[in-house]
Amino acid sequence: MTSDHVAHATLLALVAAGDEDALRQLYAAFRPRLRRYLWHQLGGDTLAVEEMLQDVFLAVWRTASAYRGEAKVATWIFQIAHYLVIHARHRQSRYADAVSTDGSDEEDTPHPSWQSVSHEDEVIDRLTLADALAHLSTKHREVLDLVSRQGFSLEEVAQILDVPTGTVKSRLSYAHLSYAHKALLRELCPQPVEERRRDA
C-alpha cells in the first residue's frame, strides 16, 4: 500500500467526520488529475469540467462514510467521476457513440466506420496519429487515459468503469489495433494521395 494511499485514506476518514480541511487537502491532491481526465471526457468544455469537479467533490463529501477501503481512494474517486460523466452524457445527449448505462458486460464491437471504410478511402483521408485518437470512441479513449495518464492498473480501471477486466482488455486491444492501423497507413502512404496521382 503506497504512502499516498494511506494519506488519502486518512483524509477521507476525516472527511467522513465532517472535516472540511481534509476535503480541501483531497481536493488539492486530486484536482489536477481529475481535471485532465474530465477535460478529455467532456470534450474540452471548461465550464462543464469545472461543474463536474464540483459535483465530484460534493459527492465525495456526501459519501465519504461509505468508503470501505476495498479499493484505493484514487480508484474510488475516479469511479465517482466516471458515473457522473455518464450521467451528464445521458442528460445532455451530446455524444454519438453508444454508452453503456447499466454497467453490463456487453461485448465491444469495432468502430463501425473503421470496418466499413475501404483501404482507398483511408488513404485519401490522410489520417494522422492524432486523428487516430480523435476517431476512438469515448469509452476506448477513457480506458487509454485511465491507464496511460492516470496510472491505474487493469483491475483498477475495471473497478472504475464497473466492467470486467476482460472488457477493459478488449477496449485496450481495440485502441491498439486502431493505432496500429493508422501507423501502418502512415508507413505505406507518406505522401498525400492527390500528389501521388499527379506524379503517376
Added chain:
Amino acid sequence: MMPEYTCAQCRECLLWYVTEQLTPAEREHIARHLATCAACQREARPWHAVDTTLDDADHAIPPDMAAASAWSTLKARLPKRPIIAETHHGERALMEHNIPNEPELDIRPRDTRHGPARRRSLVAVTVFVLLVALSVALFDVLGPQLRHNRGIGSHTTATATPAPCAPSQLKAALPANSYLQDISMVSATDGWAVGAINNPSEGTATPKTLIAHLHNCQWTPVSDAGASIASAQLTQVAMVSSTEGWAVGSTLKLFDNISQANGAITHQWMYDKLIVLHYTNGQWQQVSVPGNTSGQPQALHMTSSNDGWLLVDNGKSHTDPYTAYYAYTLLHYQSGAWSVVPMPFKTPTMILSGLVATSFDVWLDGYDGLGGIIAYYQGGQWHTWGGSIVGKLSPALYAIGMTSDSDVWAIGSNYSHDASGDHTEALVLHYEGSQWTRAVLPDLHAQQSSLMRISVLAPDDVWACGDMDASYIQANRPPQGPLALHYIGGKWQEVSGLPPAVASISQVVAAAHEQYWALGAIYVPINGGKDGATMRGVLLSYTNGAWSIASGQA
C-alpha cells in the same frame, strides 16, 4: 535466473511498460523479451504512438487558474455535516443541525451498493437525528472555539477542542531575558512560541534560541537539540498539528562591540545563516534546505503537513556605493522536501515582507521605490500588482493574510509628504477576488503609524498590529502607545485595555473563545533614559475581557 516472459505476457503489459508504470523487475522482464522479439517490438510501436498523442492532447489543456476560487465556491456549497467533538468530559456529541442530502444519482461505487448498507444508512440517519436533538446546547458552547481555531494567514491549525485554561491556571515559567518573537497555537491548551534568550537587539549577552511549549496551561522552555543553539535566534513558528511543526530563525554573527558610557559592552549582531527546525516524534531537529541560506527568514506559512512556504531574506548588498540590492529566496515544502521557487520580480531594490499561503497558491507583499508590491503564485504562474495598488497611494506593505483568494488583507503604511513634513499612516488593503480597496480605519490621533503584523483568524476576526510614532526610540522618549486594530463586525476598531507599559503589539493568536495570546514589547529606558532606551518583549494574555502581561520578560 528470471523466468522469461511469453509474448502474451509481454503484450498484456506493453501499455504500462511504455508509460513507465511497471516495477523495475517487471520492466526488466519486458525489456529482455523485447530485445529478442521483433513481433512484440512491432506491437509496442502503436503504444508509443498512443503515449505521444495522449501527451500532446494533455499539453493542449490550458493551465489551471481556477483552483483556489473553485475551492471557495465548493466550500460554500458543502452541505452541513455532523461534527463529532470531544467535550472536556470525553463525551462525544454531534453539533450540527442539518442532515446531509442524498445525491440524486446513486454514485456510490460498486463496493458500497448493497442492500444492508442502505438499511444501515437509514438507521444511522435516525440515530443521528436523535443525537442532534440532544446536543444543540453543546454547540452553543463549543462552536466559537472551532471558529477561533481556524483561519488561513494565521498559524492556528487546531482540530481538537479541549477546554481552555482558566485565567488563574495560565502561567509562563520562562527564563529571565526571554525574548519571544512568534507564537503558534494548536489548540486552546497546546501551543508553541519561539525567540531567544537574551534579546539580540539589547546586545549585552550572547543570544541563544528559545522554544517554549504551552502544556497543562503553562509555558515552559524545551531543551531539544533545536533549542539553545548559541549565537542564534528563532523568529517564526508554524505548527501543523500537535505532533508536527516548523520553526525558523538564523544564526548571528558578531560584527561589532560598542562601549557604553557606563562601561558596559554592547554587542552588535548581524544575521548569518538560516536555521530550519522540524518538530516530529516529540523533538525539534535542525534540517537543511536548498538555495541561498544566507540571511534570515522573513515569513513562514505551513498549510498542511505536506505543504508550506518559507521566504528568506538573503540580505542587502551593493552593486555600487549608492545602490542597494536586496535578495530573497522563496522555498516551497511539498511531500517531504523543500525546493526553490523562482520569483518574477525584476527590481533589485524591492523589499518583500509578508507571505501567506493556501494549498493552491502563495501570496507575498512588500514595496519598492515605485510603491507597494503584491504577488501571488498559482498554477505555476505569478500575478503581480505594483505601485499605488489603490488610488493614489504610496504604500509600503509589511504583512499579508487571507482566508481565501477572495478574502485577502495586506497591511503596512501609506507615505505622504506635505508642508509639515513626511507622514506615514497605517494602511489596510483588502482584496475580494477582483480588486483591491482601502479599508476605513479609526482615527488613530497619531503623527505616524504603521501596521506590521496581521493575524487572520476568520473572515470577521482579523488583528493588525504595529507602531505609532515609531521614532520614539531615536527621540529618546516614551512611545505614544501600542497600535492594535481588530476587524470585527465588518469594521476596524482600536483594541482597548492594553496595559499602559505596552508600547507595541505584534502577533495575536486565538487560544479559545474570547481568549487570546499576544506578543508585545514594553519601553524600557536605560539608566533612567540617559543611555537611551530599549524594547523588551512581553507575552500578553487576554482573558475575561482584559489584557494582562503573562510573562514580564526581564
